[in-house]
Amino acid sequence: MAARDIVAAVFCCIGTFFFIIGTTGLIRMPDLFTRLHPSTKCDTLGACSVILGMAVHNGWSWDLLKLVFIMCFLLLSSATCGHAIGRSALRRNIPYWKKKEETEDGHGA
Amino acid sequence: MKKVVALLFIVALAVLLLYVVANMPPMGDPENPTATHVISRYLERAEEETHTENVVTGVILNYRGYDTMGEVTVIFCALAGVLAVLGRERRGVIHAFVDRSEVPSSVIVKTMVRFVVPFIILFSVYTILHGETSPGGGFQGGAIIGGSMIIFTTIFGLYESSRRIPLKVRASLEGAAVMGFFLVGALGLLGGGNFLTYAWPRVARSLQPSLVVWLTVLVEVGVGLGGAMVLISILFAMIREEEEIAPAP
Structure with a gap:
């Protein structure tokens, strides 16, 4: 029982870590595309690790099936969401961030 | 001058609000008015009186x-207010609705x-029908159906979604929530009780529990369907408005 609790706690800690990383990235990153990158990590790595931890903590029961379903729908919908935002932004020619000293052709000044 | 008046008004409001907050009963005190009147009866006897395992639904x-x-x-x-201001969507006018955004989905x-949408609707049906045993119920389930239709409409457009749920169906189901309550209330009158009493004196006592459960489910389904249709109708009316503001380029 104790070993299972430890594994669950480790998974939940990993999930929380990725949530913190993702949220920090969302605030700190300079433009839409770079913000999209960390914020999609929240749903996939963060939430799925937390759910995995809960599944380990829970053991074999019907609740496990529910958790698996939640994880599947979370993965599908979050990936689709990231794709839709990124594609829409790219097609609308939303300008992406460049370092100030960089010139147009991408080389450093 | 204007700023000074605004500042004075804000300060007066803040003082008033702080005064009210200071006079509020302390949080978590068992002597609070909310905890002394009916709440104990709800918690102690809700299950035997309303025959629902979920006290919230019972209340x-x-x-x-x-x-x-x-x-x-x-x-x-x-x-009714939204429809009076915006009007129903007119499919004849909207007929040409296609994906007009710069980037088609x-x-x-x-x-x-x-x-995903079928699964969302399945989940909302579960939320509505399971409302008297688990968290959830008619309002929540109806909101989930409305949300699923919002997703569908933003992706496929008004023409497709109003083809799935035509005006005829919506118009007859929009009042389902109110009608469900009135129906259950009237059934209570028929059963020999007062309006909206779930306990019927003329029915055998052994049948009472299942009767109460079925009447509750009837109300839940009515609230769920009615709420969903109201949300969808408001959404459709608002889409039409948007179309008229921004005509096709």
Whole structure:
């Protein structure tokens, strides 16, 4: 029982870590595309690790099936969401961030 | 001058609010007015009196049935107000609605929405029908159906979604929440009780529990369907408005 609790706690800690990383990235990153990158990590790595931890903590029961379903729908919908935002932004020619000293052709000044 | 007046007003409001907050009963005190009157009876006897395992559902639909009926009427009135201002969507005019955004939605998004929306509706049906045993109920389930249709409409457009849920169906189901309450209330009168009493004196005592459960489920289904249709109708009316503001380029 104790070993299972430890594994669950480790998974939940990993999930929380990725949530913190993702949220920090969302605030700190300079433009839409770079913000999209960390914020999609929240749903996939963060939430799925937390759910995995809960599944380990829970053991074999019907609740496990529910958790698996939640994880599947979370993965599908979050990936689709990231794709839709990124594609829409790219097609609308939303300008992406460049370092100030960089010139147009991408080389450093 | 204007700023000074605004500042004075804000300060007066803040003082008033702080005064009220300071006079509020302390949080978590068992002597609070909220904890001394009816709440103990709800918690102790809700299960045997309303025959629902979920006390919240028992309070909302049984003890405070009149209150909830008023809320449902408010939702219906909201729809009536929106329709009075914006009007129904006219499919003849809107007929040419296609994806007019600069970026048409991709195949991935369309496939995902097609795949996920049935599951969302299934979940809302579960939420509505399971409302008297688990958290959830008519309002929540109706909101989930409305949300699923919002997703569908943003991706596939008004033409497709109003083809799935035509005006005829919506118009007859929009009042389902109010009608459900009135029906249950009237059935209570037929059973020999008062309006909206779930306990019927003329029915054998052994049948009472299942009777109460079925009447509660009837109200839940009515609230769920009515709420969903109200949300969808408001959404459709607002889409038409948007179309008229921004004509096709």
